[in-house]
Amino acid sequence: MPDWGDLVPRLFGARVERREDAALLTGQGRYVADIRLPGMLEATFVRSHVAHAELRRVDFSSALKAPGVVAAFAAADLTGVREFPDYISWQREVRQFPLQRDRVRYVGAPVAVVVASNRYEAEDAAELVEVDYAELPAVLSIEEALAPGAPRLFEEWPDNKVMDLPEHDPEVDRILASSPTVSGRYRMQRQAPCPMETRGVVAELVHGRLTVWSSQQSPHILRTTLATVLGIPESTIRVVTPDIGGGFGGKTHQYPEEVVVAWLAMRLRRPVRWIEDRAEHLVSAVQARDEMIVLEGSYAPDGSITALRAEVICDVGSGEIAMPGTCTSLVSAACLTAAWKIPHYATSVTCVVTNKTPSGAYRGFGAPEAVLAIERFISRVALTAGVDPIEARRKMILDPEDLPYMQPSGNRIDSGSHRAAFERAIELGQAALARRRQETAGDRVRLGLGYCQYVEPTVPSYFGTTGYWTAYDSSSISIHPDGGVRVSCGVAAIGQGTETTIAAVTADALQVPIEEVTVVVGDTDSCAYGLGSWGSRSAVVFTGSILRAAEIVRQKASKIAASLLEAAEPDVVMEEGRFHVRGSSTPAVGWADVATAACVRTIDLPDGVEPGLDASATYEPPNLDHRPDAEGRMNGAATWANGSHSGVVAVDLDTGGVRILDYIVVHDCGRVINPTIVEGQVHGAVAQGIAGALYEQIVHDSGGQPQTASFMDYLLPSATEVPRLVVEHFESPAPETPLGIKGVGEAGTIGPGAVIANAVSDALSELGVDITETPITNRSLLRAIAAAGASRRGASPEEPSGGDAAA
Amino acid sequence: MSTAQAVSHFAISCEVNGTTVDRVVAVRQLLADFIREDLGLTGTHLGCEHGVCGACTVVLDGEAVRSCLALAVQADGRSITTIEGLSGDGLTSMQQAFRRAHALQCGFCTPGFIATLSVADPSDYHDEAGVRQLISGNLCRCTGYENIVAAVCEEWGIERS
Ligand code: FES
Ligand code: FES
Numbered sequence: 032m033p034d035w036g037d038l039v040p041r042l043f044g045a046r047v048e049r050r051e052d053a054a055l056l057t058g059q060g061r062y063v064a065d066i067r068l069p070g071m072l073e074a075t076f077v078r079s080h081v082a083h084a085e086l087r088r089v090d091f092s093s094a095l096k097a098p099g100v101v102a103a104f105a106a107a108d109l110t111g112v113r114e115f116p117d118y119i120s121w122q123r124e125v126r127q128f129p130l131q132r133d134r135v136r137y138v139g140a141p142v143a144v145v146v147a148s149n150r151y152e153a154e155d156a157a158e159l160v161e162v163d164y165a166e167l168p169a170v171l172s173i174e175e176a177l178a179p180g181a182p183r184l185f186e187e188w189p190d191n192k193v194m195d196l197p198e199h200d201p202e203v204d205r206i207l208a209s210s211p212t213v214s215g216r217y218r219m220q221r222q223a224p225c226p227m228e229t230r231g232v233v234a235e236l237v238h239g240r241l242t243v244w245s246s247q248q249s250p251h252i253l254r255t256t257l258a259t260v261l262g263i264p265e266s267t268i269r270v271v272t273p274d275i276g277g278g279f280g281g282k283t284h285q286y287p288e289e290v291v292v293a294w295l296a297m298r299l300r301r302p303v304r305w306i307e308d309r310a311e312h313l314v315s316a317v318q319a320r321d322e323m324i325v326l327e328g329s330y331a332p333d334g335s336i337t338a339l340r341a342e343v344i345c346d347v348g349s350g351e352i353a354m355p356g357t358c359t360s361l362v363s364a365a366c367l368t369a370a371w372k373i374p375h376y377a378t379s380v381t382c383v384v385t386n387k388t389p390s391g392a393y394r395g396f397g398a399p400e401a402v403l404a405i406e407r408f409i410s411r412v413a414l415t416a417g418v419d420p421i422e423a424r425r426k427m428i429l430d431p432e433d434l435p436y437m438q439p440s441g442n443r444i445d446s447g448s449h450r451a452a453f454e455r456a457i458e459l460g461q462a463a464l465a466r467r468r469q470e471t472a473g474d475r476v477r478l479g480l481g482y483c484q485y486v487e488p489t490v491p492s493y494f495g496t497t498g499y500w501t502a503y504d505s506s507s508i509s510i511h512p513d514g515g516v517r518v519s520c521g522v523a524a525i526g527q528g529t530e531t532t533i534a535a536v537t538a539d540a541l542q543v544p545i546e547e548v549t550v551v552v553g554d555t556d557s558c559a560y561g562l563g564s565w566g567s568r569s570a571v572v573f574t575g576s577i578l579r580a581a582e583i584v585r586q587k588a589s590k591i592a593a594s595l596l597e598a599a600e601p602d603v604v605m606e607e608g609r610f611h612v613r614g615s616s617t618p619a620v621g622w623a624d625v626a627t628a629a630c631v632r633t634i635d636l637p638d639g640v641e642p643g644l645d646a647s648a649t650y651e652p653p654n655l656d657h658r659p660d661a662e663g664r665m666n667g668a669a670t671w672a673n674g675s676h677s678g679v680v681a682v683d684l685d686t687g688g689v690r691i692l693d694y695i696v697v698h699d700c701g702r703v704i705n706p707t708i709v710e711g712q713v714h715g716a717v718a719q720g721i722a723g724a725l726y727e728q729i730v731h732d733s734g735g736q737p738q739t740a741s742f743m744d745y746l747l748p749s750a751t752e753v754p755r756l757v758v759e760h761f762e763s764p765a766p767e768t769p770l771g772i773k774g775v776g777e778a779g780t781i782g783p784g785a786v787i788a789n790a791v792s793d794a795l796s797e798l799g800v801d802i803t804e805t806p807i808t809n810r811s812l813l814r815a816i817a818a819a820g821a822s823r824r825g826a827s828p829e830e831p832s833g834g835d836a837a838a
Numbered sequence: 839m840s841t842a843q844a845v846s847h848f849a850i851s852c853e854v855n856g857t858t859v860d861r862v863v864a865v866r867q868l869l870a871d872f873i874r875e876d877l878g879l880t881g882t883h884l885g886c887e888h889g890v891c892g893a894c895t896v897v898l899d900g901e902a903v904r905s906c907l908a909l910a911v912q913a914d915g916r917s918i919t920t921i922e923g924l925s926g927d928g929l930t931s932m933q934q935a936f937r938r939a940h941a942l943q944c945g946f947c948t949p950g951f952i953a954t955l956s957v958a959d960p961s962d963y964h965d966e967a968g969v970r971q972l973i974s975g976n977l978c979r980c981t982g983y984e985n986i987v988a989a990v991c992e993e994w995g996i997e998r999s
Contacts, residue, residue, distance in 0.1 A: 048937065048938075049937070049940065051945065052936070052937045052942060052945070053929065053937070054945075055942055055944075055945025055948055056925070056929060056933045056936055056937060056942065056945070056948055056952065057881065057921065057922070057925035057929065057933070058879070058880070058881015058882070058920065058921035058922050058925065058949045059881065060881070060945050060946075061880075062880075062883070062946065064874075064880075064883075064884065065874075065880035067875070067878075149875075150871075151864070151866065151867070225979060226944070226946075226979055227883075227885045227891060227893060227944070227946040227947050227977065227978065227979045227980075228883070228885065228944065228946045229885075274944070274945065275944060276883070276885075276944045276945070276946030276947075277943075277944045277946060277979050277980055279979070306884075308887050309885065309886040309887060309888065309891075310888075525944065526943045526944025526945065526946070526980055527943060527944075527980075528943065707940045708940070710940070710985075711940050711943055711980075711981060711985060714981055714982035714983075714984040714985065715943065715979070715980045715981050715982045716982075717982055718981075718982030718983065718984075719979070719982075741886070741888055741890070742886050742888065742890035742891060742977070743888070743890060747891075747977050747979065749973075749974040749975070749976075749977060749983075750969075750970040750971075750973045750974050750983040750986065750987060751970045751971060751974045753982050753983050753984075755966070755984065755987075755998070755999075756982060756984045
């Protein structure tokens with residue numbers, strides 16, 4: 032495992048200032064929409080305005096006469112273009128072509144593209160494209176998709192299940208059959224990742240080489256996909272991801288627009304730009320969550336769960352997206368048991384297709400859904416057993432001596448501070464609640480405390496979700512004759528301070544000032560193959576590969592330095608970037624001397640040492656599985672971060688309004704490279720989790736028309752909705768990753784849904800409200816309060832409570 | 839195809855970041871597109887193009903406006919300051935506060951926040967709630983606002999609640 036060895040790091044763990052900021056603060060960033068090339072045309076997509084239909088005919092005759100129009104194309108015109116590859120063998124194959132061929136399956140599906148001299152003219156002309164649809168009945172929910180005789184999205188399938196992995200564990204069945212059990216049904220709504228920068232693509236073909244700039248989290252994977260779908264050699268393609276205005280998972284997918292814009296540049300021999308608008312984004316970029324989890328568990332008298340059976344059912348929309356949307360449901364199944372000792376666990380996973388936008392990756396990736404479900408379920412079990420819900424949790428949480436802990440799902444929880452973080456979050460939460468109780472609350476306001484605990488699989492296997500790539504990444508280091516360092520990595524920078532952390536690790540590994548390190552990411556011509564930034568993976572994989580590349584460079588440099596110093600190599604040491612003979616700091620040579628000899632005064636090189644001072648290395652995290660074993664168990668991540676959140680809410684009984692008064696995060700992502708950046712990641716992720724708990728929801732009407740295609744209807748929280756966030760770190764080093772670090776990007780989103788659902792249920796416990804769904808809107812909460820009252824009076828005992836399916 | 843007699847273009851003269859600019863613009867062109875595409879000042883960003891996110895905020899005659907909701911012709915005879923003009927040579931003290939507090943991540947929303955803050959009078963804001971209210975017209979998806987609020991409070995000497 033790569034490590035510092037004899038080096039003394041100076042920047043690792045320090046609050047190094049971000050190198051990205053000076054440009055971004057002054058408007059000097061370069062995002063894809065800022066790229067303007069000579070002779071550039073602009074493209075607009077014609078999208079389906081119906082949810083489900085046969086696509087009969089696309090007529091461009093009026094559009095082509097519109098001012099400024101250069102060309103317009105439908106699926107049949109895309110010569111040479113192939114279907115997107117689908118590598119996953121454990122689900123039904125979804126055949127997807129970049130423009131819809133004979134059927135549309137969601138509002139927003141790309142049907143045609145119009146190219147004009149500017150975006151105004153392209154949009155005008157797109158309105159003139161006539162598309163003949165023969166509408167079909169739409170399927171819009173899990174229930175509708177699974178109903179007997181439901182309309183099918185894919186005629187060649189017998190039903191609407193794109194993935195169906197049954198569970199069979201006779202031991203779980205036996206325990207459940209012979210013990211008292213509790214069951215519950217939990218739901219998290221459909222959301223959109225919604226980075227502030229929408230998607231966008233610019234492409235040009237020069238000297239037979241295609242360059243594609245895209246707002247993407249995985250430049251190399253896009254390059255591979257473009258080569259496959261366009262049918263051209265991958266070596267002729269360059270993908271560049273310029274400054275990215277946020278990704279959050281939505282930009283890990285490879286999209287039809289990326290293929291079509293690239294094809295347009297090849298076909299028209301002019302640069303082409305497409306910049307998505309927000310309304311388009313909210314119907315055509317991937318969405319997420321939209322999952323139901325049904326649990327049944329047996330329990331001991333102390334409230335601990337003895338066996339658990341789960342059904343995870345996810346609505347993946349139309350399923351027409353590269354890197355399929357089924358991926359997150361498997362992570363939900365893996366994350367349900369969090370850091371709880373639940374000795375027997377079995378789960379089925381079903382994904383259905385519906386006439387909604389394809390769903391896929393979004394920060395948290397299946398874990399927020401799971402943690403909402405298990406947290407509410409544990410509380411219900413505790414209540415049934417007559418045990419305090421915090422005490423019930425204390426019975427089940429992992430202790431240090433349990434680690435590493437193999438869960439029934441195959442997760443190998445390698446390290447963490449599970450109990451300590453939980454106790455700390457509870458302590459801070461209880462103190463906050465006590466403080467709030469001192470302050471006056473109206474007699475129609477109820478306070479409640481919520482909490483949760485989770486583990487996050489970081490640095491995951493991509494094979495597990497794509498059926499193709501693994502988990503590795505690459506870095507290359509070059510030392511230039513002036514002693515400056517250039518490091519390039521296969522991960523991407525999507526706004527999370529990656530260049531700064533890469534520079535810090537590299538500077539420490541070579542003992543040079545950080546200012547001398549230039550970082551290059553997001554350019555497939557400059558960076559060796561890597562998988563990009565997603566899955567809370569970047570820090571671990573770039574650190575692993577940088578340390579390995581730096582070691583190769585240092586070894587070669589020592590040889591050269593020894594020769595320059597006329598010393599024996601074993602006597603030469605490097606300290607603070609200077610090479611000298613052990614025990615005496617003069618004479619000494621620096622990186623510039625060594626690199627000058629290596630690159631330009633090669634006459635000074637010792638015998639047997641070749642010119643050049645650079646190295647490339649990869650890092651493939653060990654200790655994770657890319658496929659399940661014979662029993663279906665799989666440890667899909669290199670290391671597991673953990674955390675506990677708590678929060679205090681005030682619920683207004685008359686309006687159903689929920690106000691978050693305090694929000695506390697106790698977080699553990701192993702050793703921290705830069706605490707400032709880690710805190711920033713946690714803050715942003717928590718805000719997105721809060722958004723899901725209370726505000727954001729993609730809604731369709733009964734015909735499948737999206738009702739949330741603007742920021743007026745899809746409610747991103749502002750500074751007045753997100754409370755002050757208190758973050759504490761614990762540091763349990765990962766035993767098996769470089770320097771003991773774990774990923775951090777997603778963890779914060781996992782907690783808030785569960786914390787706020789727990790807190791609202793706590794606030795309304797005297798009324799018997801048991802929240803089982805998000806978002807918790809005023810309306811859904813008033814309904815839940817009314818339902819709880821009715822059920823107490825003996826009426827309608829069915830629905831314990833609910834979120835709001837059509838807020 | 840030529841459209842009837844309707845005026846399609848209009849000559850405007852405005853001051854942008856202290857320099858006089860004379861251009862003929864399409865009457866339907868958004869101010870944001872004029873700034874970005876015609877003038878090449880790409881620090882003004884478009885996050886929604888329907889007036890909610892605030893990423894496109896610029897200063898028009900001393901007021902923060904959403905350039906996605908204004909037309910270029912409306913700038914005729916007026917003075918516009920964009921993030922490029924607000925920045926000067928180095929970082930302003932608010933920009934420095936953002937940097938110190940880690941108040942930006944992807945930076946896409948940042949120019950809009952800086953523009954909004956540039957025309958606010960600090961003496962109108964006495965507590966964290968007021969600061970949150972002030973910036974509630976600018977959306978940020980990365981930071982959870984925590985460090986943006988911290989930066990503004992630090993810069994304006996407001997104690998956080
Ligand atoms: S782009 Fe103008 S407010 Fe969003
Ligand atoms: S820093 Fe990314 S949107 Fe605010």
